[in-house]
Amino acid sequence: MSKLLVSPSPHIHASVSTKSLMRDVVLALVPAAIVSVLFYGLGELVVLGTSIASCLVLEYLITRYLLKKDNSVGDWSAVVTGLLLALNLPASTPWWVVFIGAVVAIGVAKMTFGGLGQNVFNPALVGRVFLLVSFPTYMTNWESNGGLFGIADAFSGATPLGAIKEGLIALNAGTPGASTLSELTSQYGVSDLIFAHLGGSAGEISAIALLLGFGYLLLRKVVRPYITLSIWGTVALVSLAFSLAAPEQFTGPAFNLLTGGMILGSCFMATDYVTSPMSIKGGIIFGVGIGFITMMIRYFGSYPEGMSFAILIMNATVPLLNNWCHQRKYGRA
Amino acid sequence: MSRRTFSMGGVHPADNKISRDCKIEVLPIPDTVYIHLGQHIGAPAKPIVAVGDKVKVGQPIAEPGGFVSAYIHSSVSGTVKSIAPRKDLAGNPQMCIEIAVEGDEWMEGIDTSDTIVTDFPDDAKTSLEKIKAAGIVGLGGATFPTHVKLMPPPGKKCDMLIINGCECEPYLTSDFRTLLEKGEQVAIGAAIIKNVLGVDKATIAIEDNKPEAIKHMNEVLTNLRKLSSKYAGISVMSLMKKYPEGGEKQLIDAVMHRQVKSGGLPIDVGAVVQNVATALAVYDAVQKNKPIVDNSVTVTGECFPKQANLLVRVGTPLKYIIDYLGGMPADAVKVISGGPMMGKAIANLDAATLKGTSALLFLTAKQTARGKEGNCIRCGKCAEACPMGLEPFLLNRLSRAGGMLDELEKNAVQDCIECGCCLYSCPANIPLLDVIRQSKAQVMGVIKARAAAAAAAKK
Numbered sequence: 137m138s139k140l141l142v143s144p145s146p147h148i149h150a151s152v153s154t155k156s157l158m159r160d161v162v163l164a165l166v167p168a169a170i171v172s173v174l175f176y177g178l179g180e181l182v183v184l185g186t187s188i189a190s191c192l193v194l195e196y197l198i199t200r201y202l203l204k205k206d207n208s209v210g211d212w213s214a215v216v217t218g219l220l221l222a223l224n225l226p227a228s229t230p231w232w233v234v235f236i237g238a239v240v241a242i243g244v245a246k247m248t249f250g251g252l253g254q255n256v257f258n259p260a261l262v263g264r265v266f267l268l269v270s271f272p273t274y275m276t277n278w279e280s281n282g283g284l285f286g287i288a289d290a291f292s293g294a295t296p297l298g299a300i301k302e303g304l305i306a307l308n309a310g311t312p313g314a315s316t317l318s319e320l321t322s323q324y325g326v327s328d329l330i331f332a333h334l335g336g337s338a339g340e341i342s343a344i345a346l347l348l349g350f351g352y353l354l355l356r357k358v359v360r361p362y363i364t365l366s367i368w369g370t371v372a373l374v375s376l377a378f379s380l381a382a383p384e385q386f387t388g389p390a391f392n393l394l395t396g397g398m399i400l401g402s403c404f405m406a407t408d409y410v411t412s413p414m415s416i417k418g419g420i421i422f423g424v425g426i427g428f429i430t431m432m433i434r435y436f437g438s439y440p441e442g443m444s445f446a447i448l449i450m451n452a453t454v455p456l457l458n459n460w461c462h463q464r465k466y467g468r469a
Numbered sequence: 470m471s472r473r474t475f476s477m478g479g480v481h482p483a484d485n486k487i488s489r490d491c492k493i494e495v496l497p498i499p500d501t502v503y504i505h506l507g508q509h510i511g512a513p514a515k516p517i518v519a520v521g522d523k524v525k526v527g528q529p530i531a532e533p534g535g536f537v538s539a540y541i542h543s544s545v546s547g548t549v550k551s552i553a554p555r556k557d558l559a560g561n562p563q564m565c566i567e568i569a570v571e572g573d574e575w576m577e578g579i580d581t582s583d584t585i586v587t588d589f590p591d592d593a594k595t596s597l598e599k600i601k602a603a604g605i606v607g608l609g610g611a612t613f614p615t616h617v618k619l620m621p622p623p624g625k626k627c628d629m630l631i632i633n634g635c636e637c638e639p640y641l642t643s644d645f646r647t648l649l650e651k652g653e654q655v656a657i658g659a660a661i662i663k664n665v666l667g668v669d670k671a672t673i674a675i676e677d678n679k680p681e682a683i684k685h686m687n688e689v690l691t692n693l694r695k696l697s698s699k700y701a702g703i704s705v706m707s708l709m710k711k712y713p714e715g716g717e718k719q720l721i722d723a724v725m726h727r728q729v730k731s732g733g734l735p736i737d738v739g740a741v742v743q744n745v746a747t748a749l750a751v752y753d754a755v756q757k758n759k760p761i762v763d764n765s766v767t768v769t770g771e772c773f774p775k776q777a778n779l780l781v782r783v784g785t786p787l788k789y790i791i792d793y794l795g796g797m798p799a800d801a802v803k804v805i806s807g808g809p810m811m812g813k814a815i816a817n818l819d820a821a822t823l824k825g826t827s828a829l830l831f832l833t834a835k836q837t838a839r840g841k842e843g844n845c846i847r848c849g850k851c852a853e854a855c856p857m858g859l860e861p862f863l864l865n866r867l868s869r870a871g872g873m874l875d876e877l878e879k880n881a882v883q884d885c886i887e888c889g890c891c892l893y894s895c896p897a898n899i900p901l902l903d904v905i906r907q908s909k910a911q912v913m914g915v916i917k918a919r920a921a922a923a924a925a926a927k928k
């Protein structure tokens with residue numbers, strides 16, 4: 137008889153792996169990717185393809201030749217980063233700009249820290265913010281030639297948040313003929329914002345597609361809801377308070393929850409395992425922080441959109457939050 | 470479905486109770502049995518027979534070797550062949566009494582009939598003596614001598630006896646079959662233990678994946694209550710299926726909503742927990758004068774030719790059991806004594822069963838494969854799964870950093886119950902429990918040394 141295998145318990149393992157979790161995240165982003173290709177046409181496909189392919193190739197080359205470790209391409213985490221980066225960029229971004237974003241995301245934000253699990257900042261967001269600062273013109277060009285099958289009207293203009301910011305600046309400067317805030321927001325019907333609207337990066341335009349994916353992640357228990365909910369709660373409360381106090385200066389909860397990178401950021405970027413706190417308590421503080429900083433940037437900052445910055449700022453607090461917040465232990469007060 | 474369960478962590482491995490419909494079958498007696506002297510936690514027993522002696526079934530062959538120790542009885546009739554070290558399940562030599570079987574002659578005074586005796590002595594002392602004499606140890610896995618557990622230290626009061634019928638490990642079915650087939654005996658055993666402890670309330674806790682057992686035990690108790698007021702105060706509680714519900718601390722949390730303090734004992738919160746098989750053994754001892762000479766063993770695994778729940782004499786060689794059921798399957802790579810979450814891998818199939826052997830589980834390479842270890846992705850699934858509320862990712866990191874015993878103690882590594890939920894859940898296949906087990910042992914050593922030093926300083 138062959139020798140028996142003797143190893144310590146447990147002798148069985150749940151059918152989850154890093155790969156299966158990452159694959160679920162990719163699946164969850166597919167609806168949003170499809171909507172963005174429909175609305176922005178083939179240009180979006182180029183952005184998606186370049187981003188994912190660059191992330192994969194860079195991950196392979198760096199792990200293989202620079203870190204001389206087993207390559208980690210098989211774990212799908214580079215696909216997640218590539219997909220998230222692409223969904224954060226305008227469809228008209230030239231391929232070489234996308235590639236630079238991927239180099240920053242994988243090469244700088246992920247690998248210099250030691251690869252998956254070691255990085256402090258969300259790689260896709262670091263890539264995006266780098267591009268936003270370095271190539272602002274490419275990054276705020278929201279053109280669409282009408283998408284596939286003429287699904288959308290040809291469009292060229294600003295994001296809803298950008299338009300409001302411009303409008304408010306004009307209004308406050310006393311520009312003659314400037315529209316009031318309520319006139320500005322009335323261009324954006326809530327149902328358009330929920331289903332799909334133009335003006336914004338691929339991952340911003342359809343709340344419903346993103347929420348569908350997020351629902352799938354919750355069902356599969358890939359992520360837990362508390363970070364996302366605390367972001368939403370904070371954004372809702374802060375914008376409610378401001379908009380009640382000064383309705384002509386500040387946008388309200390529905391508008392703020394549905395525009396910008398709010399859904400993408402709160403559902404897919406802030407919930408990134410590696411760069412969010414381990415405990416529920418820590419996660420709630422993290423979420424409240426993101427919601428608050430986002431609203432401050434949107435209301436008072438020079439950028440119309442604050443989600444990316446807010447998440448990156450709160451990423452930096454994660455080691456502290458992990459030190460302070462622990463879950464309750466059995467039999468200890 | 471029941472909603473009652475323990476308050477933190479836990480996992481839901483597939484049930485795989487493929488032997489649940491197999492009635493308990495009496496295994497024919499082997500030619501030779503090998504009875505180990507260390508069948509329980511505590512000091513090994515001391516032999517009181519010599520080579521060449523004739524023994525009968527149920528005859529004491531070894532006596533307690535200390536306060537925490539237990540009697541051991543011959544499980545067969547025949548001749549003592551040797552008293553010498555022999556390799557146990559793990560392959561380590563242990564003192565062992567070898568007996569060649571001749572016939573099946575029982576000691577006088579042991580009632581081997583099936584008649585159910587419902588009336589039991591009111592005097593707790595008589596029952597306790599019998600329990601001690603019968604060599605009963607906790608049969609839920611810990612094998613702690615039962616008579617010791619039933620004598621709470623002075624000043625501690627028991628509020629509730631919990632009979633553990635959770636059997637929360639996948640694959641295991643011997644307790645389930647015992648509840649279905651010997652429910653009366655288990656209930657009477659529970660009443661006897663309740664009487665010994667002098668408590669008003671006893672609860673038989675069963676997970677809701679065993680509705681037949683819950684229904685049957687309720688009927689049994691209804692009938693017994695009609696017979697005598699001694700059966701008042703015993704009830705059945707259905708719990709939501711979740712591993713490790715049968716862990717003592719988790720069970721007390723689920724049933725009584727109380728948590729045992731770190732380093733404390735169940736009795737500190739007024740609880741005493743006994744397993745179903747132990748309650749049956751108590752019935753046998755007190756009502757039938759029968760010591761532990763046999764116990765139920767689930768033999769199972771998808772690759773194993775035949776599923777079974779067997780009544781096995783203590784000291785039966787594993788090979789004999791396996792051959793009886795059709796032989797070792799070619800694709801089994803691991804044989805486990807107990808369940809897949811906490812059971813121990815067996816190194817030596819020539820070894821013999823112990824009182825506490827509850828299952829033999831056969832797994833294929835695929836079923837027991839551990840994936841390649843990757844980086845921790847900080848998903849927190851290990852912490853979410855830990856029923857003690859620990860943070861296994863952190864304990865792993867501190868352990869591997871080396872020299873962090875203080876930090877490990879602060880983060881309660883010593884509270885780990887080695888349930889395996891963390892390792893089971895980790896998507897990166899990090900051997901969390903393997904690592905934690907080692908640092909737990911180190912920290913326990915430090916805590917013990919500190920306590921010893923403090924005790925010495927007092928003197």
Ligand code: SF4
Nearest residue numbers: 855885886888889891
């Ligand atoms: S083995 Fe220990 S650390 Fe791991 S889940 Fe169980 S109690 Fe927690």
Ligand code: SF4
Nearest residue numbers: 845846848849851895
């Ligand atoms: S389950 Fe594994 S990968 Fe996830 S946090 Fe725990 S140790 Fe890290």
